[in-house]
Amino acid sequence: MARFLADFGMRFGAFDFAVTADDAWWFLECNPNGQWAWLQAAAGLPITNAIADLLANGASHHD
DSSP: OHHHHHHTTOSOOEEEEEEOTTOOEEEEEEETTOOOHHHHHHHTOOHHHHHHHHHHHSOOTTO
């Protein structure tokens, strides 16, 4: 995923995949404005702060 983002000059992307019944993964899309806020509450992680830090500073201490 990091290479995909670098190749397209992106700093963030929400990747969407589908998984078949036989566990084959299919890439669907990378959305530069994907919905991720629900994950922050579910995981209990400071995702908003990490993304803001990355976009503002070009690097993050969350790496």
